[in-house]
Amino acid sequence: MEFKRRNGGPVMGGASQPKRGRTGGDWEDSPSLFEEELCMFEEAEMEAEDREGQAGHDVIPVGDLFSADLNPRWRRPHAPSLDSDSDTLVFQQIDLDYYLGSAVAGMPGQLQGKVPIIRMFGVTDSGNSVCCHVHGFAPYFYVPAPNGFTSDHLGEFKRELNSVVLKDMRSNKDNISVTVLAVDITRKESMYGYHGRRNLDFLRITMAMPRLIAPAKRLLEQGFKFGPFPIQNYQSYEANIDFEIRFMVDTDVVGCCWIELPKGKYRVREERSVSLCQYEVDVGWTDLISHPAEGEWQRIAPLRVLSFDIECAGRKGIFPEADKDPVIQIASMVQRQGETEPFIRTVFTLQSCASIVGSQILCFTQEKQLLQSWAEFVRTVDPDIITGYNIQNFDFPYLLNRAAALKVTLFPYLGRVQGIKSVLRDMNFQSKQMGRRENKTINIEGRVQFDLLQVLLRDYKLRSYTLNAVSFHFLQEQKEDVQHSIITDLQNGNEQTRRRLAVYCLKDAYLPLRLLQKLMCVINYMEMARVTGVPLTYLLSRGQQIKVVSQLLRQAMKQDLVMPVVKTETGEDYTGATVIEPEKGYYSVPIATLDFSSLYPSIMMAHNLCYTTLLQKGSVEKLGLSPEDFIKTPTGDQFVKSSLRKGLLPEILENLLSARKRAKAELKKETDPFKKQVLDGRQLALKISANSVYGFTGAQVGKLPCLEISQSVTGFGRQMIERTKQLVESKYTIANGYQADAKVIYGDTDSVMVKLGVATVREAMDLGKEAAEWVSSHFVHPIKLEFEKVYYPYLLINKKRYAGLYFSSSADTHDKMDCKGIETVRRDNCPLVANLINTCLQSILIDRDPQGAVAHAKEVISDLLCNRIDISQLVITKELTRTAQEYAGKQAHVELAERTPSTCWRTTFPSTHSTTWSSSCPNRSRQRASCSVSLHTTHTHTHTHTLNEHQDCT
Template sequence: MMKGFIVHPTYDIKGNKVFVELYGRLENGESFLCLKEYRPYFFIREKDLNSALEIENFEYEKTDFLNFSKEKVVKVYTDMPSDVKRLRREFEKNNIECYEADIKFAYRFLFDHDIYAVIDINGEYKEGERVNRVYEDPYLSPSEGDIPLRVLSMDIEVDEETQEVVCVSFYDGRKYKSFILRKEVEGAVSLSDEKDLLIEVKKYIIEEDPDIIVGWNVIDFDFKYLEKRFSKHKITFDLGRSERGTKFRTERSFIRASRVSIDGRMVLDGMYLVRDFALKLEDYKLDTAAFEVLGERKIEIEKDIHKILEKDPEKLVEYNRKDAELVYNIIKEKKLIEFSKKMAGITGLQLDRVKGSIASFDSLYLRRARKRGIVCPSVKGGEKKHVIGGLVREPLYGIYDYVLLFDFRSLYPSIIATMNIDPLTFTEEKTKIKAPNGVYFKSERAILPEIILELMEKRKKVKHIYEEQYAIKIIMNSFFGVLGNPNCRFYNSKIANAITAFGRFFLNLTTEKVEEMGYKVIYGDTDSIFVVSNAENCEEAEKIGKNIEKSINDFYESYVKENYGTKNYLMLEFEKLYEKFYLPKQRHLERGAKKRYAGLMGEKVDIVGLEYVRRDWTDLAKQFQYNLLKKVFLNEDYETYIKETVENLKSGKLDSLLVYKKGVRKDLESYTKTTPPHVKAARKLGNFRDRVIKYVMTKNGPEPVENLGRVKIDYNHYIEKQLKPIADSLLVFFNKSFDEIVTEKKQATLEDFL
C-alpha cells in the first residue's frame, strides 16, 4: 500500500470507455497516475421514468435514494460525460427534473468514494512515460497525511522588439536553471534560436516533473505568451504528465484568477495566492510583495529587454533568476502551498479551486448527502434576489475610556448550527424554529449544521496549526454567501436572509441585555458590540469584560432552548480592551461614522476604516493621523505636533510622504464624463499599463512620480486636503480647529458678537 496526494483529478476516453485519472505525488517521492473505469450518471424521479424513456432509450438503475421532497429517484447512466448535459437538456425541455446532472465527472468519482486530497493506493503498477508509476484499477481508499509536493518557480523575459522569449529561469528552492537566447552566459544554457529554447524549456519541465508550477502573473502572462510562441513554432504545448495539450480559462478581471489545465500538474499564481490568502497590499507588483514579505527588492534593470540582452546578458539572467527566486520564497515564507494543501484536504478540491466557495460547499454537502441516501438538485441559476446584510448600529460618536469589544465567534456558521438551517430543513410549514424574516426550519437531522459542527470541532483541535485553522475559518464563513448565490444548486434567498435576520436579531438582543446590566453600547457591527465599561482602570475593565461575556453566554444557553428547542452554539467572546477609544463624526453631519474607529491598546493604536488604513490617502496623512491619535490618547501635546507637521511640510522635509496611490480600474480612454486626478496623472505617462498610478499634486495639477523634476509641489493642497480634515475630525471633541491651532487665532463664533 502507498499513500498519495491527488494533485489533479481528470478523465480520459479510451475506445468507448471512460477512465477517471488521478495524478499526484506518492509518499516515497515518486509521481503517480491511477486509472479507474467509471460510468457517468445523474438522477431523475422514479415517477418520471416512463416519460423519460419515451424521449430516449437509456440504461437505468432503481435506487433507494430520495430527493429533498422524499420522492424516490432512478439513476440514469450515459456512455460519455458529455451525454449527461445533452440528456439533461432533452429531459428538462419536457419538464423532467434532473438531479446532480452538472457535477464534473472526475469529482463525481471522488464524491462517491468520499476521497479528498490524500488516498491509500493498493494494486499493481507499471512505469509510465511521464509518471513514475501507473496504477490500473487499484483499490483506493480515503486517507490522511502530509505528503511533500515538488514546487518549481518560473519566470520568462520577452524582447518586445522581436517578440521572442529570450530568457527563461526556474528555481526550486535549491537550484536555478536558466535558458538564454543567442548569448553565452556562465551557468545558463545558450540556444541559437527561439524554437530550440522553447523545446529545452518543455524538456526541462517534463524532466523535473513538478507537481506545482508557480510564478507572478504566471498564467495571464508567462503561460499565455509561451502558448503563443509554441504555436508559432508548431511545437505541441504539452507540459504535463500526459501528451494532452494545455487548456486555459482566462479571466479579464483582477478579482478572479485565470486557470490553466496541465495534466498532472497545478499552476498557481503567486500574485493571487498572496492577495487571496496572505496580505492586503497597496499594489500586487512582485517588488511590493517581495519587500513586504522578505524585505527584498527586484533587481533594477533597464526596461528595454532588447537593449539589456545585447549590452549585459549576464544582468538579464540575474534579473530573471531573482524574479523566480522571489516568487518561490514569498510563497514559502507565507506557507501558501501548505495552506492550499490544507484547504484541499478539507474540501476535496484541487489546489487551484480551493478558493471557490460554491465548489467547496458542493464538495462537502454532496458527499454527506450521498451517505444519507439523499440526492441534490442540479444548478438552476435564476435571478439574484437581494439579501439584507448584517446590522450596523448608529455609532455614538466621541472619545471614551476603557471600551470593551465583544465578538460572536463565527456568527453566521453558529446561527446555521443553532437554528438547524439547511436547504433540507427549509419548510413552508410552521415550526418552532422561526427566523425573524418569517422563514421556518424543521428540527429533523440536517446536513449543513453537521458539516459546520465538524469543522468547528476540527478547528479547536488544530489551534496550533495556523494554516489549517485559517482554512477552516474561510470555508465556514463562505457558506452563508453561497446560499444567496444563484450559481449554487441550493440557492435560496429566503434561507440567506434568514441567517442575516437572525444575526441582526441577536446583535440587538445582546445590546439590550448588556444595557440592562448597566453598561452603554456605543456601537455595533454585524457580529460585534463596543461597550463602555465604566471602569477606573484596565484591571477592573478586564473583570467587567469577562463578567459580561459569561452573563450573555449563560443567557443564550437557556434562551435558545426555551424559544427554539435547539442546542445553542452562539458564543460571545470578550475580544479586546481599549484604554481610549475614538468614534468619529461624519463630516458636516451630527451623526457617527459607521465602520470607522480607533483605540489605544497599550502602546499601540488600533485603527479601522480611517484614513490611516486607506490606500487612497498619502503616507503623510497616515503618519499624521496615527501620531495625532496617539498623542490625544496619551494626553500629550498634540497642538505643537500639528504646527510642527505643517512647518516641516512647507519646508520640503516631508516630500517623500506626499505620493498618492490610486487604482486604475478601466482603460484611460473610457474616462469621458469626468477625469479624476489619478487618470490625469496616468495619461501624462503615455504608455501607462499598470493597475496603480503614483502621483503628487503640484501647482500645475497631478503629476506622475516618474515625471517629477523641478515641478513645484502644492503644499497648500496637502494642508487643506490631507492634514486639516484628519485633525478637525478629532479636534471637534475639544472645541478646537486645525486653522485655529495653525494660525494661533481662535475662530469667531456668534457669541463673540452678542
C-alpha cells in the same frame, strides 16, 4: 467574517530577519546579497557532492544537456520496479482530472466506444511520480420517478431517453451509439425543504460521458414522454455536479489525500503508457482506498516545485510581443516541498553569459533551441507544481506564442501526458467578490499551476501587487535592480551584462519560491483542498461555492438526500446586519469589546437552519406539525427543530468547528515546526470554510441559494446584537451596584463596544469577561459572546471608522494601534495621506497630544503648498479634525485641510482593481487628465495649484 487578509496582515510563521539593504547601486563591483546567497547554496552542495565525486558545472555547453552525468539532479529519484502482485502502491494525489479514452481490458466499465476515465497524478513517499487511471466510474444524475413508475418501465424509459438524446446531438463525431448507460430506481429525498422524512422513488440516470448530462437534463426538464406515461417535465437533481467532484464525493477522495492501491488490485502499464510519470497504473474505481487526512496521512509527499521567470528583449517603450520580440533568458529553480533551498538553479540564456557561482548557466545561440531545451528540461524535471509570478497571464502565454511563432513544434508539450499539447485559452472569470477578470489559461496535465500573483490577489489585500512590492512586504527583500527599459541593452552588451540580467532573472524565479514558503501557500492550499474535498486546482481556478457544494454532497449522501438543480434568478436583496449608531467621539476611558464568535455559523447551528429543515409555505399544515416541532425565525421563516431532523448545514458546521478545535489543540501540543504549519493551515481553512457556508446560501446566482436561511441568519443576528446591548445596559448600572451605567457606544454585526465606566484596562477586562459570560447564558448553545479586547483610548469617528489602542494579552501594554476603515487602511489614498493620518492618530492615541497632530498636519500641508513634497493627496476627515479639536479643547483654531486632489498620478489597474500612486506619470502617452491641489486654511485664502501632463510632477 473576514475572509481576506487585510493589507497582508501579520505574516504567519514567525518573524523573519530583515535583510540589510544593498548600499551602493554599483553592480559590477560588488556582488549582490542574492549572489552571496546563491554562492552559499553552492558551497553547501559542494561539500555534499565532493563525497559523491560530482563536480559542479558553471557554464554548460549545449550538447548532452540531459545526460544523467551532467545533470544528475534533474531527474526524479530512480523508481524501483513495481509488481502489482506483491506491492501496494501508495501515493499522494495532487491533481485529478478525466479524459475520454478506450476501455482497458480487465477494467470495469463500458467496453465499447469512448469512456470517461478518471486520472489521478501524484507522488510517492520516495518522490516517484504516479499516473493512475481509474476505470468504471460513469456520470449520473437523478429525477423523481413519475407516479406509477415501476421497474418494469425502466427499459422503456432508458430506450426513449437514449433515443431523444441521440437525436438531440447536432454532430456525433465520437460516433456514440449509447448515451444512457443505465437507469435505476433508488430511494432518495430532496434536500430542499422538510417534507416529513419520506424517501421517494428517484431514477438514477447514468450517462456514457459527462457532456451528455446537460442535454439529458434539458430534454427531461422541457418535457419527456415515454411508454404509457404522459408527457411530463422532470426536475433534475445533481445534474450540475462536475464529474471530478462527483467521483471524489462517491469514493470519499478529497483533494491532496493519500491513495492506496492494494496489491493485486491494480495493473502496471508496461507498454501503452501515455504519461511521463515513473509509475503508470490502471485500477477499478471501487478498488482504490482513500485515506482521510489524519495521523500519518496528514503528511505531504516530496513534491517538486518549479519556479521560473522569462526575460524578453522588447523594443524601446513597447511591451514585448511574442511574435516579434525574442525570449532571451529563462531562469528556473526547483525545490522539494518541505525543504528550504532549491536544488536546481539554472538559467537558459541566449548568447554567452559569464558564470554565476551557485547556479548553472546554459547558453544557446538559437532562440528556438533555447525554448526547445527548456521544454525538455521541464519534462525531465517533471515538477508537480509550477509557480512563478504572473506566469499564468504572461510567461506561459508568451512562451507558447513565441514557440508557435518560431515553430518550435515540440515546445508546447509541458504536461505529464504524452501527446497532449498545452494550448492557450482566454477565460472570463467573473465574480462579485473579484469583479470581472480576464484571464488566460493553459492546460498542463498533471501539474498544478500555482501562480503566486493569483494566490496573492485571492488571499491578500495589498497596496501593490508587483513582485518587488510583495517581496518587500513579506520578505523585506527586493528584486535585483534592473530597469525594464535596459533589458534589451543588457542582452546586446557582453557576457558580463548578460550575466547581470541572468542574476536578475534568477532572483525573479527565486522570490516566488521564497514567498510560497513564507506564506505557506502550498500547505494552506492543500489543507483547504483536504478540508473541503475539492482538487487543489479548483482552489485557484474556481470560486467559493464549489467548496460548499463538495461538502454538502458528501454530507447529503450519507442520508440519501439529493441536491436539486435550481434555475438561478436574481431577486430582491435581503436585509443584512445591524450597525449600531455610534456615539462618535474620543474616549479617554477603557472601552470593552465583546464579540459573538463565529456568529453566523453558530446561529445556523443553534437554530438548525438548513435546506433540509426549511418548512416551505403550507408545509406545517400539510405535515400536521405542532408548534413545538418547529421554530419561526425573526424574518417569519419556519424551520423544523433538530428533534425532527438535524440539518446538513449545522452538521457540516459542527464538523468544521470541532475539527478546528482539534487542530488548534494539536497545534498547541505539536513541536515539529513543519507539522505545526500544516495544522495552522488546517485551522485557517476550517474557519474560512465555516464562514463561507452562510454566503453560499445567500448567493442568488448560485448552485443552491436559500434566502430563507440567509435572511433568517441575519435576522437572528440583528436580534442578538440588540438584545446584547439591552442586557449589558440593563445589568451594569449604578442601581445594580456598579461604578457607572454602562453604555454601548457602538457595535457592528457581531460585536458591541461598551463603555463600562471603569477607569483601568484591567477592570474593563474583568468586567468585560463577566458581562460576556452573563450575556452568553441568555442565548442558545453554541452561541457565545466573548470578551475580545479593550480599546484605550478609543476614537470613534463614524460607522465602520474608528481607531484605538488595542489591549488583549496584557492590561499593562497595548498590543497595537488598531485602525478600522480609516485612510490608513484603505488603498485608495496615496501613502502620504495614510502616513499623515497614521502619525496624527499616533499623536492623539499614544502621545495623547492632539495639538501635536494638528501641528504635524499643518506642517505637511505647508510643505505641500510650498512644493516641498512631491506627492500630495491629502484627505483628512472632517470627523477626525473635529474630534481632534474637541480633544484639544478648541484651543487649536486650525482647520485641517478638507480635501486636496492629487499631484501624484494615480493608476488603477482594471484587471486587479488595485491602485498605485507614483510621482511620475505612469503612462505619458495616454493621460489627458490634469491634477490639482486645493487647500483651505484658516487664513481664508484658497491655494489652487494645477498640474497637467506637460508639467513635471515632481
